[in-house]
Amino acid sequence: MSPKNIVILGSTGSIGMQALEIFRQHPDQFRVLALSCNSSWQKLAEQVNEFRPAYAFAAQKKHLKNLEKAITHSETTLLCKRSDLLDLASLDEADVILNSLVGFSGFAPTIEALRSGKRVALANKESLVVGGGLIKDIIGDRQDQLIPVDSEHSAMLQCLVGEEVENVEKLVITASGGPFRTWTKEQMQKITVEDALDHPNWSMGAKITIDSATMMNKGLEIIEAHWLFDIPLERIEAVVHPQSIIHSVVTFNDGSSKAQLGPPTMKVPILYALTYPDREPLEVPRLDWQQAFDLTFEPVDYDRFPCLGLALEAARTSGLAPAILNAANEVAVSRFLDSEISYITIPKIISSCLEELNNSATLSLDTLKNIDKQARDLARTI
Numbered sequence: 001m002s003p004k005n006i007v008i009l010g011s012t013g014s015i016g017m018q019a020l021e022i023f024r025q026h027p028d029q030f031r032v033l034a035l036s037c038n039s040s041w042q043k044l045a046e047q048v049n050e051f052r053p054a055y056a057f058a059a060q061k062k063h064l065k066n067l068e069k070a071i072t073h074s075e076t077t078l079l080c081k082r083s084d085l086l087d088l089a090s091l092d093e094a095d096v097i098l099n100s101l102v103g104f105s106g107f108a109p110t111i112e113a114l115r116s117g118k119r120v121a122l123a124n125k126e127s128l129v130v131g132g133g134l135i136k137d138i139i140g141d142r143q144d145q146l147i148p149v150d151s152e153h154s155a156m157l158q159c160l161v162g163e164e165v166e167n168v169e170k171l172v173i174t175a176s177g178g179p180f181r182t183w184t185k186e187q188m189q190k191i192t193v194e195d196a197l198d199h200p201n202w203s204m205g206a207k208i209t210i211d212s213a214t215m216m217n218k219g220l221e222i223i224e225a226h227w228l229f230d231i232p233l234e235r236i237e238a239v240v241h242p243q244s245i246i247h248s249v250v251t252f253n254d255g256s257s258k259a260q261l262g263p264p265t266m267k268v269p270i271l272y273a274l275t276y277p278d279r280e281p282l283e284v285p286r287l288d289w290q291q292a293f294d295l296t297f298e299p300v301d302y303d304r305f306p307c308l309g310l311a312l313e314a315a316r317t318s319g320l321a322p323a324i325l326n327a328a329n330e331v332a333v334s335r336f337l338d339s340e341i342s343y344i345t346i347p348k349i350i351s352s353c354l355e356e357l358n359n360s361a362t363l364s365l366d367t368l369k370n371i372d373k374q375a376r377d378l379a380r381t382i
């Protein structure tokens with residue numbers, strides 16, 4: 001079989017780099033067609049020198065000269081215009097677009113890739129949060145155009161293979177509970193950036209790590225599951241599972257439940273999304289069933305983690321509310337990472353934006369870009 005041509009949008013991030021590690025294990029199966037970064041030009045240059053893609057994109061133009069100098073061959077065309085990123089998302093030669101951009105920056109590339117008929121391996125959950133309805137309209141019944149990379153959604157997809165969605169009673173999405181699972185409200189007043197970046201089970205980019213610490217991540221993931229699997233919000237529930245070994249559970253209408261398990265590594269869901277519906281061998285740790293280990297479960301505490309409730313409320317409101325939630329969250333997380341606001345201020349900013357901004361409009365790329373900007377501007381001032 002000829003190798004699959006892969007475009008990685010966000011190759012210098014946590015998901016992008018893990019995808020490249022997989023390609024090192026499978027050099028005959030994947031060909032890197034394009035890579036991209038925002039500002040990490042040195043990392044991108046190293047990747048370009050190793051994988052020799054046809055294209056490389058840096059979102060920040062000021063780094064283009066440095067990038068050019070650091071690249072040791074002439075096989076790669078360097079790009080930096082915003083529209084170039086959209087062109088990469090719809091390259092004729094591409095078999096799969098791995099969207100591992102973070103935040104709203106990943107939304108337009110998802111739309112562009114899907115509109116041009118490409119298969120998207122989607123790590124960028126924010127795409128479905130802000131514009132799930134729009135995305136569903138584009139793909140129609142071509143469900144296999146959009147394959148989740150997110151570990152819980154990959155787990156659900158693996159449980160759903162061979163099943164009818166009509167027979168699904170409930171999706172149970174597991175949450176590690178993050179670094180503050182056992183902290184009291186009083187302790188949570190004094191959370192530092194370092195505390196919040198210390199995820200117990202996963203090593204990820206800064207934004208999603210803070211989302212896990214506030215449990216906004218689970219709210220975003222419930223919305224993501226709702227659009228991916230066409231299951232009403234009230235039939236999706238979160239449960240805290242501190243070991244992150246069961247990645248999610250699907251319960252069927254005959255009372256049977258299926259779960260997908262494995263030690264926490266994103267390489268499994270990344271590879272599955274790139275090869276779906278097939279599987280390929282992968283060198284990652286296995287569960288050792290001869291060693292005793294505990295799998296425990298706890299209910300979610302909506303009082304200590306208000307971001308989760310805000311996400312569900314925005315999802316129920318629908319319209320532009322999830323896009324407002326997302327933009328306000330991105331700004332609040334970035335301000336927290338810059339030590340400008342405290343951890344407990346994050347949900348307050350999001351809540352104010354949801355209250356103050358008008359959430360009714362027809363969903364389109366333009367209305368979503370417009371509300372994203374409005375919510376960001378407001379969130380910066382609170």
Ligand SMILES: NC(=O)C1=CN([C@@H]2O[C@H](COP(=O)(O)OP(=O)(O)OC[C@H]3O[C@@H](n4cnc5c(N)ncnc54)[C@H](OP(=O)(O)O)[C@@H]3O)[C@@H](O)[C@H]2O)C=CC1
Nearest residue numbers: 010012013014015037038039040101102105123124204205
């Ligand atoms: N990491 C994980 O284990 C998991 C991640 N996800 C999801 O995957 C997505 C990526 O996460 P993760 O890899 O952790 O994120 P990272 O922050 O590690 O990487 C993000 C990537 O996007 C690039 N980027 C950031 N902003 C822009 C922009 N404005 N324009 C163009 N490129 C940009 C970054 O470039 P640069 O390096 O130059 O900044 C980097 O390549 C997120 O949506 C996250 O929620 C889902 C499940 C697990």
Ligand SMILES: CC(=O)[C@@H](O)[C@H](O)COP(=O)(O)O
Nearest residue numbers: 150151175176177178212217
């Ligand atoms: C690895 C992955 O998919 C993350 O989204 C992870 O789930 C984050 O951990 P939490 O369960 O703490 O949100």
Ligand SMILES: [Mn+2]
Nearest residue numbers: 150151152221
């Ligand atoms: Mn996840």
